[in-house]
Amino acid sequence: MTGVERDEMEVFLTLSKELHFGRTAKSLYLSQGRVSQLLRTLEDRIGGRLFERTSRRVSLTDLGERFLAEAAPAYERLNAAFESARDRARGLDGCLRLGFVGAADAGLLHTVPLFGERYPGCDLEMHELTLSDPFGPLHRGDIDLAFACLPLNDPELTAGPVLASVPVVLGVSSAHPFATREGISAEDLAECRMIDIDEPAPREWRERSSPRETPGGRPIPRGPVARTQQEALSQIATNRGVMVFCSNFSLQTRRDDIAFVPLSGLPDSRYSLVWHRDRANALVRAFVDTAHEAVSAQPA
Numbered sequence: 001m002t003g004v005e006r007d008e009m010e011v012f013l014t015l016s017k018e019l020h021f022g023r024t025a026k027s028l029y030l031s032q033g034r035v036s037q038l039l040r041t042l043e044d045r046i047g048g049r050l051f052e053r054t055s056r057r058v059s060l061t062d063l064g065e066r067f068l069a070e071a072a073p074a075y076e077r078l079n080a081a082f083e084s085a086r087d088r089a090r091g092l093d094g095c096l097r098l099g100f101v102g103a104a105d106a107g108l109l110h111t112v113p114l115f116g117e118r119y120p121g122c123d124l125e126m127h128e129l130t131l132s133d134p135f136g137p138l139h140r141g142d143i144d145l146a147f148a149c150l151p152l153n154d155p156e157l158t159a160g161p162v163l164a165s166v167p168v169v170l171g172v173s174s175a176h177p178f179a180t181r182e183g184i185s186a187e188d189l190a191e192c193r194m195i196d197i198d199e200p201a202p203r204e205w206r207e208r209s210s211p212r213e214t215p216g217g218r219p220i221p222r223g224p225v226a227r228t229q230q231e232a233l234s235q236i237a238t239n240r241g242v243m244v245f246c247s248n249f250s251l252q253t254r255r256d257d258i259a260f261v262p263l264s265g266l267p268d269s270r271y272s273l274v275w276h277r278d279r280a281n282a283l284v285r286a287f288v289d290t291a292h293e294a295v296s297a298q299p300a
Contacts, residue, residue, distance in 0.1 A: 008042040009075055011035050012050065016068050019058045080120075096122055096283045099129040099143040101229065108147055111291040118290060122283060132198035132227040134205070138276050144284055149246070150270045151204050157274050160288045163295045164271040167247045169260040171232075173239035179259035186265030187214045193223035195232055195241035208269070209244045215265055233258065246271075 015024045015035070025032045043050055050064035060068065100108060116124060127143055137143045138157060152159045170189070172178045178188070189211065197206040213219050223241025226232035235241050237257040246269035250260035273291055275284050 004042060004045060005038075008038050008045075009071070011038040012042055013068075013072060013075065015039065015051065015058065016060060016064070016072075019060075021058065094122060094283065095125060096145065096287060097125045097127060097143040098287070099127045099134075099137055099146040099148075101129045101131060101134050101148060108291075110294040111287070114294050115287055115290045119283075119286060130228050131209075131232060132201050134201055135274065136200060138274065141276070141279065144275060144279065144281075145287060146274045147271065148274050149205070149208055150272055151208070152272070152274060153202065153204060156277055158277050158280070159272040159274050161292050162270050162272050163291055164248070165268045166271075167268055168244050168263050168266050169247050169250045170242055170263045171236050171245050171250070171258055171260055172242045173236055174257050174259050175239050176242070176259070178242075178261050181261055183262040183264060186211075186263060187216055187218065189220045189242075190214050190218040192220065193241045194220045195223045195235050195243045196225045197232075198225050198227045211244065211266070 010028060011024065011030075014027050015021070018024045018027065021032050021035055024030075025035045028035070030038075039051070046063070046067070048063045049061050050067060052059050052061055098108075098112075112124065112126070115122070127137070129137060129143075129146060129148075134146060134148050135152075135154060135157060138146055147163075150159060150162070170178065170184060170192075172192075178184055178192075194210050194212075197210050199206075211220060212222075224235050226235055226243075232243050233253070233255070236243060237255065244263065244266065245260065247260075247262075248269075253260075273288050275288075
């Protein structure tokens with residue numbers, strides 16, 4: 001920047017906001033002496049005082065007000081251009097394709113806007129995945145990341161940190177005998193017809209939502225086959241079968257013809273971001289890091 005250094009501008013802009021040398025120093029991780037020194041240097045370059053300082057208050061002079069009005073937008077544009085160039089150099093410019101099954105989870109709803117703010121040069125696309133093929137698009141290269149339930153036992157795919165672990169519920173028709181219960185046990189599933197999830201979804205992944213036997217070993221009768229979330233919900237609503245969901249999904253899906261009953265005796269649903277080992281790039285890593293940060297910042 002011609003005529004002024006970056007650290008001088010940061011001191012000027014921060015002090016213009018804080019109007020307090022101590023808070024400015026703390027915000028910039030500098031000593032108050034260094035803040036005063038940088039401000040004096042900037043005022044010497046300009047040839048006039050930018051702030052009025054007394055023992056009780058700090059305020060902008062007329063010159064300082066005019067300089068702030070003209071310099072702040074230009075400085076923000078310069079910083080934005082710098083960040084954009086750095087993102088492109090690091091591979092953080094382009095398109096990131098994100099897949100999810102069913103409804104976008106709360107973790108994604110917090111992550112997506114934060115990622116957009118941090119990486120404005122990236123075009124984020126969101127794609128709904130099918131129950132019967134949640135990981136196929138990753139193998140085919142149709143998407144870069146999938147927000148999906150575990151387990152994951154695929155040597156070609158990698159899962160990031162667990163972003164959520166939530167209890168499970170049983171989705172039943174409002175006409176089902178279980179619909180009015182306050183809760184049921186996993187052993188009660190032997191009295192239901194469980195909707196099957198179609199292939200090619202991995203068997204261990206399908207059995208998370210459509211178990212074949214109770215924890216005690218009792219077989220669970222099989223119902224109709226579903227390929228998509230909407231097919232499964234339609235089968236449930238018409239009382240043709242039941243299926244296990246995470247409690248988050250039940251909160252996002254309000255229907256008069258379906259009841260979600262708390263289910264004990266099965267492990268919590270664990271969610272993670274999944275990507276192909278051979279296609280990990282800077283954008284994938286940036287989104288995974290942002291998701292972990294966004295979820296960690298949410299109240300428990």
